[in-house]
Amino acid sequence: MQLFYNSQLDTESTSFTLDREESRHVFKVLRKKIGDKINLTDGKGNLYHGTINHITSNRCDLDIAFAEAYPPLPYQLHIAIAPTKMNDRMEWFLEKATEMGITRITPILCKHSERQKINLDRFNRIIISAMKQSLQFHKPKLDELTTFEDFINSDLSGSKFIAHCEDGDKNHLINMISKGNSATVLIGPEGDFTPLEIELALNNNFKPVSLGATRLRTETAGVYTAATLNIINN
Amino acid sequence: MQLFYNSQLDTESTSFTLDREESRHVFKVLRKKIGDKINLTDGKGNLYHGTINHITSNRCDLDIAFAEAYPPLPYQLHIAIAPTKMNDRMEWFLEKATEMGITRITPILCKHSERQKINLDRFNRIIISAMKQSLQFHKPKLDELTTFEDFINSDLSGSKFIAHCEDGDKNHLINMISKGNSATVLIGPEGDFTPLEIELALNNNFKPVSLGATRLRTETAGVYTAATLNIINN
Incomplete structure (x- = not known):
């Protein structure tokens, strides 16, 4: 088909x-x-x-x-991610996250973001292509580039998580989410979130989560998160 | 570091x-x-x-x-995958699967494989680069291109799975594996495995598994499998 x-x-x-x-x-x-x-x-x-x-x-x-x-999912699987310095890495994240059934993506601008501009039309074309390829009928919502501060203060449904790389007490994402519930996961830029950004997120009820034992690139962390959200809802 | x-x-x-x-x-x-x-x-x-x-x-x-x-994992996380027609898609699978801690990768040659040759040196360089990037000390084992028949008849440790796209009674991979146990997962080419290949695998004690509700590209299925094996062992 x-x-x-x-x-x-x-x-x-x-x-x-x-x-x-x-x-x-x-x-x-x-x-x-x-x-x-x-x-x-x-x-x-x-x-x-x-x-x-x-x-x-x-x-x-x-x-x-x-x-x-086809009715929409009754919950939101939402990834907010800092676009990578190399554009093709962000683009493959968009493609793979769409294939895995994410419902909303917000590109975020962080203190350490090396990429400060994105081509939203091109991002949308990649998402549409992946939606068609994977035979889905709902296009994931793609937001405009949003500053970290605006994003964490915005109205988000369900549980909120931040996948930062700093040491500390963190549970794996898979243990923090449950089937059928909305979740938003924040993924930082190549140089990670700053301590201040992490503090701001925690103060806004984002919980810190781990994405496993190895150090993942930004776009890999994004795809790994998409897979985790998919797995828990299967 | x-x-x-x-x-x-x-x-x-x-x-x-x-x-x-x-x-x-x-x-x-x-x-x-x-x-x-x-x-x-x-x-x-x-x-x-x-x-x-x-x-x-x-x-x-x-x-x-x-x-x-650093001691090696006491189990093998092994993906056997048909190299994609577009080489860059296979290469990013190698990069991402390595970042996610897979221990062995076998490129397999199937009936529907459009790519019949691979550059093993180049594949190894990508794996080494991803190993260094993700701060791991064990290089995943990369096998030579192996025919489907030779592969399914080879000596493999732990549970064996085939992620084919045909209809049928299939459990999700996450429900079929358990923490700390070796697993091998077969991922087919763009045109999927043939019915005969599926039959041969089932006769060799491979169990059919699902990788979720959406249709995934070959390389996405590979990365999704790597994420699943990583998650269960976290």
Whole structure:
């Protein structure tokens, strides 16, 4: 099964035209013809069946029938992570966390962040691609780059954790979360959170957690967290 | 802390010369001087303290003192995985699985494998780099590319699992493994294992396991498995 995505689809849609790039893919790579079916999602939990009624190398028109609504998870799996200096490392975190079913990602700007700017459109395209690839119907929410202080003071649902690398009494994340409950996990930049950031987070009811015995890179810590949240909810 | 690696070190070593590239790194990037200390490992569990007694831009001589032996894990965490068509995806699996403390990796050649050749030297360099980065003293064992049939008939310690994508009665891997026990997990190529390969594995006492509800790419399945094995042993 291959899945297409467009946020403009809604359950009232009866027809739809794929964009130029997708039309070319359907025509040249998938070699679809008039009457062939394709599956689409709006990233909001809805699956649509499309039937091709016109196709050329740069335009594919579809008759659309709403097929099924997949309810959202009744909890949030939320990772707030400092974008890495090397952009490709952050991008693979986005891809893998999406494949593993994370529901929300907030890029955060910390004191030690070497990367201070992100390309949100590009990040969204990577997330959409991973959502389609892993056959999911809900696009994870991607927030704008948010300062650490703004983030920890924002309204967050469920339990809140900070995975810092400083010594101290920390339980493993897997022992601190439970199935079906919302959780937010903070992952720091290459140089870790500062002692002041850690103190601020603890004062805002974030609990310190460990992500295992080895030292993980930022993006590895992010993917490991996504796997942990996935495992507990399976 | 920064860690250097050389497989030729042993507990009798009293002096050592870093290679050209490492010497340049120590001189130019770390800006070390005579008398400064660096840490080294042989990848077999031993940590050495080196003291610089001569340094130029392309040669760094060290006095070596054996410092500490870290015992190996008393169990094997072993992933056998079909190398991906895109080499960078396999390479990041190697990096992340090493960071997460896997002990052995076997690249396997399956019926649907699109990649039939690998560069073992390059794979080893990636594993060594990840071992140093994550401050571990044991280099994961990397086997040569092995056919699926040879692999499933080989002598493997502990429980054996196959993470195929076919429907059927499968428990999640996390429920099938237990702390401190050896486990081997088979991860298939982009087109999955064939029904015959699955049958052969089951006949050789591999148990089918699930890696969660979403469809994971080969390399994501590998990293997810590494995270699962890490979590259960924490």
